Amino acid sequence: MTTENRLLPWQEPQWRHWQQYVACGTIPHALLLTGPSGLGKLAFAHLVSQSLFCMTPAHELPCGQCQTCRLMPHHPDLHLIQPDQQFIRVAAIRDMIHIINLTSRTWRIFLIQPADRLHTAAANALLKTLEEPTLNTLLILLTAAPHALPATIRSRCQTLAFQPVATTQAVNWLQRQRPQVEDWEPVLTLSGHAPLAALSTLESGRVDQIQTLVENLMTLNAGQIQPMQLVNLWAKQPFARLLDDLTIICHDMMRLSAGYKQRLFLLRVVDKLQSLSANIKPVGLLRFIEQLNQLKRQQHVNLNTTMCVEVLISAWPTLISS
Ligand SMILES: [Zn+2]
Numbered sequence: 410m411t412t413e414n415r416l417l418p419w420q421e422p423q424w425r426h427w428q429q430y431v432a433c434g435t436i437p438h439a440l441l442l443t444g445p446s447g448l449g450k451l452a453f454a455h456l457v458s459q460s461l462f463c464m465t466p467a468h469e470l471p472c473g474q475c476q477t478c479r480l481m482p483h484h485p486d487l488h489l490i491q492p493d494q495q496f497i498r499v500a501a502i503r504d505m506i507h508i509i510n511l512t513s514r515t516w517r518i519f520l521i522q523p524a525d526r527l528h529t530a531a532a533n534a535l536l537k538t539l540e541e542p543t544l545n546t547l548l549i550l551l552t553a554a555p556h557a558l559p560a561t562i563r564s565r566c567q568t569l570a571f572q573p574v575a576t577t578q579a580v581n582w583l584q585r586q587r588p589q590v591e592d593w594e595p596v597l598t599l600s601g602h603a604p605l606a607a608l609s610t611l612e613s614g615r616v617d618q619i620q621t622l623v624e625n626l627m628t629l630n631a632g633q634i635q636p637m638q639l640v641n642l643w644a645k646q647p648f649a650r651l652l653d654d655l656t657i658i659c660h661d662m663m664r665l666s667a668g669y670k671q672r673l674f675l676l677r678v679v680d681k682l683q684s685l686s687a688n689i690k691p692v693g694l695l696r697f698i699e700q701l702n703q704l705k706r707q708q709h710v711n712l713n714t715t716m717c718v719e720v721l722i723s724a725w726p727t728l729i730s731s
Pocket of ligand 1: 462463464465466471472473474475476477478
Protein backbone atom coordinates (compact mmCIF):
# COMPACT_ATOMS: atom_id res chain seq x y z
CA MET A 410 0.00 0.00 0.00
CA THR A 411 1.25 3.47 -0.69
CA THR A 412 1.81 5.75 2.29
CA GLU A 413 -1.06 8.06 1.43
CA ASN A 414 -3.49 5.17 1.44
CA ARG A 415 -2.65 4.02 4.92
CA LEU A 416 -5.00 5.04 7.67
CA LEU A 417 -3.40 7.91 9.54
CA PRO A 418 -3.48 7.21 13.30
CA TRP A 419 -5.62 10.25 14.19
CA GLN A 420 -8.25 9.22 11.64
CA GLU A 421 -9.29 6.07 13.49
CA PRO A 422 -12.54 7.51 14.95
CA GLN A 423 -13.69 8.64 11.49
CA TRP A 424 -12.66 5.30 10.01
CA ARG A 425 -14.69 3.43 12.66
CA HIS A 426 -17.64 5.67 11.83
CA TRP A 427 -17.26 4.80 8.13
CA GLN A 428 -16.98 1.09 8.97
CA GLN A 429 -20.29 1.29 10.83
CA TYR A 430 -21.99 2.44 7.63
CA VAL A 431 -20.38 -0.46 5.77
CA ALA A 432 -21.29 -3.01 8.44
CA CYS A 433 -24.91 -1.84 8.60
CA GLY A 434 -25.24 -1.62 4.82
CA THR A 435 -26.07 2.07 5.12
CA ILE A 436 -23.30 3.57 3.03
CA PRO A 437 -24.39 7.17 2.46
CA HIS A 438 -24.81 8.66 -0.96
CA ALA A 439 -22.62 11.59 0.02
CA LEU A 440 -19.93 12.14 2.63
CA LEU A 441 -18.75 15.54 3.77
CA LEU A 442 -15.22 15.49 5.18
CA THR A 443 -14.56 18.64 7.16
CA GLY A 444 -11.57 19.98 9.06
CA PRO A 445 -8.49 22.15 8.57
CA SER A 446 -6.12 21.21 5.76
CA GLY A 447 -3.13 19.10 6.66
CA LEU A 448 -5.13 16.40 8.44
CA GLY A 449 -5.18 14.02 5.47
CA LYS A 450 -8.83 14.35 4.40
CA LEU A 451 -7.92 13.52 0.80
CA ALA A 452 -5.92 10.46 1.89
CA PHE A 453 -8.95 9.38 3.94
CA ALA A 454 -11.24 9.84 0.92
CA HIS A 455 -8.83 7.71 -1.12
CA LEU A 456 -8.87 5.02 1.55
CA VAL A 457 -12.67 5.01 1.67
CA SER A 458 -12.73 4.70 -2.14
CA GLN A 459 -10.10 1.98 -2.15
CA SER A 460 -12.02 0.03 0.49
CA LEU A 461 -15.07 0.02 -1.80
CA PHE A 462 -13.06 -0.91 -4.89
CA CYS A 463 -10.87 -3.56 -3.21
CA MET A 464 -11.62 -7.14 -4.25
CA THR A 465 -10.09 -8.82 -1.19
CA PRO A 466 -10.32 -6.47 1.82
CA ALA A 467 -8.76 -7.75 5.03
CA HIS A 468 -9.56 -6.61 8.57
CA GLU A 469 -11.86 -3.87 7.27
CA LEU A 470 -9.00 -2.30 5.32
CA PRO A 471 -8.29 -2.55 1.59
CA CYS A 472 -5.70 -5.24 0.90
CA GLY A 473 -3.33 -2.98 -1.02
CA GLN A 474 -2.35 -5.91 -3.26
CA CYS A 475 -5.24 -6.69 -5.57
CA GLN A 476 -5.61 -5.40 -9.10
CA THR A 477 -7.99 -2.57 -8.13
CA CYS A 478 -5.95 -1.53 -5.09
CA ARG A 479 -2.92 -1.18 -7.30
CA LEU A 480 -4.81 1.21 -9.54
CA MET A 481 -5.16 3.68 -6.68
CA PRO A 482 -5.27 6.66 -6.66
CA HIS A 483 -5.78 6.50 -10.45
CA HIS A 484 -8.67 4.05 -10.50
CA PRO A 485 -10.81 4.81 -13.60
CA ASP A 486 -13.98 4.96 -11.47
CA LEU A 487 -12.48 7.46 -9.07
CA HIS A 488 -12.99 11.02 -10.27
CA LEU A 489 -11.41 14.09 -8.70
CA ILE A 490 -13.33 17.31 -9.25
CA GLN A 491 -11.29 20.43 -8.55
CA PRO A 492 -11.61 24.17 -9.23
CA ASP A 493 -10.91 25.44 -12.69
CA GLN A 494 -8.87 28.44 -11.52
CA GLN A 495 -11.06 29.95 -8.81
CA PHE A 496 -14.24 27.89 -8.88
CA ILE A 497 -15.59 24.42 -9.51
CA ARG A 498 -17.68 25.15 -12.60
CA VAL A 499 -21.12 23.80 -13.42
CA ALA A 500 -19.62 22.02 -16.46
CA ALA A 501 -17.58 19.78 -14.14
CA ILE A 502 -20.72 18.84 -12.19
CA ARG A 503 -22.60 18.20 -15.45
CA ASP A 504 -19.81 15.86 -16.57
CA MET A 505 -20.16 14.07 -13.24
CA ILE A 506 -23.93 13.73 -13.67
CA HIS A 507 -23.37 12.34 -17.16
CA ILE A 508 -21.13 9.59 -15.75
CA ILE A 509 -23.58 8.89 -12.91
CA ASN A 510 -26.38 8.42 -15.44
CA LEU A 511 -24.44 5.71 -17.28
CA THR A 512 -25.40 2.27 -16.02
CA SER A 513 -22.78 0.61 -13.88
CA ARG A 514 -22.61 -2.37 -11.58
CA THR A 515 -19.44 -1.17 -9.88
CA TRP A 516 -18.81 1.81 -7.62
CA ARG A 517 -18.33 5.27 -9.08
CA ILE A 518 -16.78 7.70 -6.65
CA PHE A 519 -16.41 11.46 -7.03
CA LEU A 520 -14.15 13.53 -4.80
CA ILE A 521 -15.10 17.20 -4.79
CA GLN A 522 -12.20 19.16 -3.43
CA PRO A 523 -12.43 21.79 -2.03
CA ALA A 524 -16.22 21.71 -1.99
CA ASP A 525 -16.47 25.29 -0.72
CA ARG A 526 -15.25 26.46 -4.12
CA LEU A 527 -18.36 25.25 -5.93
CA HIS A 528 -19.76 28.01 -8.10
CA THR A 529 -23.44 28.79 -7.35
CA ALA A 530 -24.66 27.08 -10.53
CA ALA A 531 -22.44 24.07 -9.80
CA ALA A 532 -23.81 23.87 -6.24
CA ASN A 533 -27.37 23.93 -7.57
CA ALA A 534 -26.64 21.16 -10.06
CA LEU A 535 -24.96 19.13 -7.32
CA LEU A 536 -27.94 19.60 -5.03
CA LYS A 537 -30.21 17.96 -7.59
CA THR A 538 -27.91 14.92 -7.70
CA LEU A 539 -27.90 14.74 -3.91
CA GLU A 540 -31.68 14.80 -3.88
CA GLU A 541 -31.90 11.84 -6.26
CA PRO A 542 -29.33 9.28 -5.11
CA THR A 543 -28.08 6.70 -7.61
CA LEU A 544 -27.05 3.15 -6.73
CA ASN A 545 -23.30 2.48 -6.36
CA THR A 546 -22.42 6.14 -6.44
CA LEU A 547 -20.56 7.91 -3.67
CA LEU A 548 -19.83 11.62 -3.60
CA ILE A 549 -17.16 12.73 -1.16
CA LEU A 550 -17.04 16.47 -0.54
CA LEU A 551 -13.94 17.78 1.20
CA THR A 552 -13.68 21.19 2.81
CA ALA A 553 -11.89 23.19 5.47
CA ALA A 554 -14.77 25.69 5.42
CA PRO A 555 -18.03 23.72 5.67
CA HIS A 556 -20.07 26.82 6.47
CA ALA A 557 -19.18 28.27 3.09
CA LEU A 558 -21.30 25.47 1.59
CA PRO A 559 -25.04 25.92 1.17
CA ALA A 560 -26.90 24.43 4.15
CA THR A 561 -29.03 22.44 1.70
CA ILE A 562 -25.93 20.60 0.49
CA ARG A 563 -24.52 20.06 3.98
CA SER A 564 -27.79 18.61 5.23
CA ARG A 565 -27.80 15.97 2.46
CA CYS A 566 -24.35 14.66 3.34
CA GLN A 567 -23.14 12.56 6.24
CA THR A 568 -20.43 14.60 7.90
CA LEU A 569 -17.18 13.17 9.18
CA ALA A 570 -15.35 15.94 11.02
CA PHE A 571 -11.58 15.90 11.42
CA GLN A 572 -10.09 17.85 14.32
CA PRO A 573 -6.61 19.23 14.96
CA VAL A 574 -4.48 16.44 16.40
CA ALA A 575 -3.40 16.28 20.05
CA THR A 576 0.26 17.20 20.51
CA THR A 577 1.51 13.81 21.76
CA GLN A 578 -0.11 11.82 18.98
CA ALA A 579 0.96 14.27 16.30
CA VAL A 580 4.55 14.54 17.55
CA ASN A 581 4.86 10.74 17.81
CA TRP A 582 3.74 10.37 14.23
CA LEU A 583 5.96 13.20 12.98
CA GLN A 584 8.98 11.75 14.78
CA ARG A 585 8.42 8.44 13.02
CA GLN A 586 8.31 10.24 9.67
CA ARG A 587 11.39 12.40 10.24
CA PRO A 588 13.45 11.06 13.15
CA GLN A 589 16.20 13.62 12.54
CA VAL A 590 13.98 16.54 13.60
CA GLU A 591 14.52 17.30 17.27
CA ASP A 592 11.66 19.55 18.17
CA TRP A 593 8.38 19.18 16.30
CA GLU A 594 6.19 21.11 18.70
CA PRO A 595 6.79 24.66 17.42
CA VAL A 596 6.27 23.59 13.81
CA LEU A 597 3.14 21.72 14.83
CA THR A 598 1.80 24.79 16.64
CA LEU A 599 2.49 26.96 13.60
CA SER A 600 0.67 24.42 11.43
CA GLY A 601 -2.48 24.45 13.55
CA HIS A 602 -1.83 20.94 14.90
CA ALA A 603 -2.26 19.46 11.44
CA PRO A 604 0.60 16.93 11.11
CA LEU A 605 0.74 16.85 7.29
CA ALA A 606 0.86 20.64 7.24
CA ALA A 607 3.70 20.50 9.79
CA LEU A 608 5.58 18.12 7.52
CA SER A 609 5.24 20.40 4.51
CA THR A 610 6.10 23.49 6.58
CA LEU A 611 9.38 21.87 7.47
CA GLU A 612 10.06 20.57 3.99
CA SER A 613 9.35 23.88 2.33
CA GLY A 614 12.34 25.33 4.20
CA ARG A 615 9.97 27.68 5.96
CA VAL A 616 11.87 27.59 9.25
CA ASP A 617 15.03 28.73 7.47
CA GLN A 618 13.13 31.49 5.70
CA ILE A 619 11.78 32.83 8.98
CA GLN A 620 15.26 32.78 10.47
CA THR A 621 16.44 34.89 7.56
CA LEU A 622 13.75 37.46 8.38
CA VAL A 623 15.00 37.59 11.99
CA GLU A 624 18.50 38.25 10.68
CA ASN A 625 17.14 40.95 8.34
CA LEU A 626 15.48 42.70 11.28
CA MET A 627 18.69 42.49 13.29
CA THR A 628 20.64 44.21 10.53
CA LEU A 629 17.89 46.84 10.34
CA ASN A 630 18.13 47.44 14.11
CA ALA A 631 21.90 47.72 13.81
CA GLY A 632 21.59 50.22 10.95
CA GLN A 633 23.50 47.84 8.66
CA ILE A 634 20.83 47.95 6.00
CA GLN A 635 18.77 50.84 4.66
CA PRO A 636 15.01 50.46 5.18
CA MET A 637 14.43 50.78 1.42
CA GLN A 638 16.88 47.96 0.71
CA LEU A 639 14.90 45.74 3.04
CA VAL A 640 11.64 46.84 1.43
CA ASN A 641 12.99 45.75 -1.95
CA LEU A 642 14.15 42.44 -0.51
CA TRP A 643 10.87 41.63 1.23
CA ALA A 644 8.61 42.87 -1.55
CA LYS A 645 9.91 40.00 -3.70
CA GLN A 646 8.43 37.42 -1.30
CA PRO A 647 4.86 36.14 -1.39
CA PHE A 648 3.09 38.76 0.71
CA ALA A 649 0.75 36.38 2.61
CA ARG A 650 3.67 34.25 3.72
CA LEU A 651 5.67 37.30 4.75
CA LEU A 652 2.80 38.42 6.99
CA ASP A 653 2.52 34.95 8.53
CA ASP A 654 6.26 34.70 9.09
CA LEU A 655 6.47 38.14 10.72
CA THR A 656 3.56 37.17 12.96
CA ILE A 657 5.45 34.04 14.07
CA ILE A 658 8.51 36.15 14.88
CA CYS A 659 6.43 38.65 16.86
CA HIS A 660 4.67 35.90 18.81
CA ASP A 661 7.99 34.32 19.70
CA MET A 662 9.27 37.72 20.82
CA MET A 663 6.18 38.16 22.99
CA ARG A 664 6.79 34.75 24.60
CA LEU A 665 10.44 35.61 25.19
CA SER A 666 9.64 38.97 26.74
CA ALA A 667 7.29 37.13 29.10
CA GLY A 668 10.19 34.84 30.05
CA TYR A 669 8.57 31.86 28.36
CA LYS A 670 11.33 30.08 26.46
CA GLN A 671 9.69 26.74 25.81
CA ARG A 672 7.73 26.09 22.65
CA LEU A 673 9.32 28.90 20.71
CA PHE A 674 9.01 28.40 17.02
CA LEU A 675 12.50 29.80 16.54
CA LEU A 676 14.07 27.90 19.42
CA ARG A 677 17.03 27.14 17.17
CA VAL A 678 17.96 30.82 17.00
CA VAL A 679 16.88 31.83 20.48
CA ASP A 680 20.03 33.95 20.93
CA LYS A 681 19.25 36.02 17.86
CA LEU A 682 15.64 36.31 18.90
CA GLN A 683 16.73 37.44 22.34
CA SER A 684 18.93 40.19 20.97
CA LEU A 685 16.15 41.25 18.60
CA SER A 686 13.72 41.45 21.53
CA ALA A 687 16.17 43.26 23.83
CA ASN A 688 14.81 46.80 23.62
CA ILE A 689 11.36 46.11 22.29
CA LYS A 690 8.34 47.66 23.96
CA PRO A 691 5.62 44.98 24.41
CA VAL A 692 2.88 47.52 23.66
CA GLY A 693 4.61 48.41 20.40
CA LEU A 694 4.92 44.73 19.55
CA LEU A 695 1.20 44.21 20.12
CA ARG A 696 0.43 47.14 17.87
CA PHE A 697 2.70 45.70 15.19
CA ILE A 698 0.92 42.33 15.41
CA GLU A 699 -2.40 44.13 15.08
CA GLN A 700 -1.06 45.87 11.97
CA LEU A 701 -0.06 42.49 10.52
CA ASN A 702 -3.52 41.07 11.28
CA GLN A 703 -5.17 44.04 9.62
CA LEU A 704 -3.12 43.52 6.47
CA LYS A 705 -4.02 39.81 6.50
CA ARG A 706 -7.70 40.71 6.59
CA GLN A 707 -7.28 43.11 3.67
CA GLN A 708 -5.39 40.69 1.48
CA HIS A 709 -8.33 39.96 -0.79
CA VAL A 710 -8.37 43.66 -1.72
CA ASN A 711 -5.80 44.50 -4.37
CA LEU A 712 -3.16 45.88 -2.06
CA ASN A 713 0.01 47.51 -3.26
CA THR A 714 2.25 45.04 -1.47
CA THR A 715 5.45 47.06 -1.85
CA MET A 716 3.73 49.97 -0.15
CA CYS A 717 2.49 47.68 2.63
CA VAL A 718 5.98 46.29 3.18
CA GLU A 719 7.25 49.85 3.35
CA VAL A 720 4.67 50.71 6.03
CA LEU A 721 5.66 47.67 8.06
CA ILE A 722 9.38 48.33 7.85
CA SER A 723 8.96 52.00 8.73
CA ALA A 724 6.83 50.96 11.73
CA TRP A 725 9.45 48.57 13.04
CA PRO A 726 11.87 51.12 14.64
CA THR A 727 8.98 52.62 16.65
CA LEU A 728 8.86 49.34 18.59
CA ILE A 729 12.29 49.93 20.04
CA SER A 730 12.50 52.04 23.19
CA SER A 731 15.32 54.52 23.03
ZN1 LIG B 1 -7.38 -4.75 -2.65
